[in-house]
Amino acid sequence: MNTIRSTFARATLIAGLAAGALDILAAILLNLRYGPVIVLQSIAGGWMGRAAYNGGWTTALLGLAAHFAIMLVVAAIYMALASRLPWMRRNWEIAGVAWGVLVWAVMNLIVVPLSASPLPIPDLMHIAQGLIVHILMVGLPMAWIARRIQGAPAAA
Numbered sequence: 001m002n003t004i005r006s007t008f009a010r011a012t013l014i015a016g017l018a019a020g021a022l023d024i025l026a027a028i029l030l031n032l033r034y035g036p037v038i039v040l041q042s043i044a045g046g047w048m049g050r051a052a053y054n055g056g057w058t059t060a061l062l063g064l065a066a067h068f069a070i071m072l073v074v075a076a077i078y079m080a081l082a083s084r085l086p087w088m089r090r091n092w093e094i095a096g097v098a099w100g101v102l103v104w105a106v107m108n109l110i111v112v113p114l115s116a117s118p119l120p121i122p123d124l125m126h127i128a129q130g131l132i133v134h135i136l137m138v139g140l141p142m143a144w145i146a147r148r149i150q151g152a153p154a155a156a
Helices: 002-030 036-054 056-084 086-090 092-114 124-150
Strands: none
Touching: 002 036, 002 056, 002 124, 036 056, 056 086, 056 092, 056 124, 086 092, 086 124, 092 124
C-alpha cells in the first residue's frame, strides 16, 4: 500500500512542478511586454484583485505560490483519475490533450470569473493561445508523467 501512495505522491509532485514550470514560463514568454512581475501579480490578482499590482515582488511571489499550488492540485486529480482509468495511461496523448482543454476551461470559465481577478475576458486569439499552452504545457506533460511513473497498462 505504501508503494502505491509513494508512486502517487511522486507522480503528483513531478507532474505538478513540471507543468507548473512549463505553464508559467509560457505565460511569461507570451507576455514579455509586461514582464514577469506583472504576470505573477496577475495570478495573485485572483486573491487580491487590482491591489495585487501594488505589492511588488511580494504579490508576485504570492502569485507564483498560488500557481504552483493550483498545479499540484490539478496534477493530483489527474494522477488519481489515471490510476483508476487505465485507458488514460494507455492513450496518454489523447488523455493529455483532453486534460489540457479541461483544465483551461475550468480555470477560464469557472475559477477566474469567480475570483477577484481584474483580467478582461479573453478574445479569440488569447483563447486559442491559452488552449494550446494548456495542452502542450499542462495536459500532455501530466499524461506522459502518469504513464511513465504509474506504468502503461496492458492492452485491453
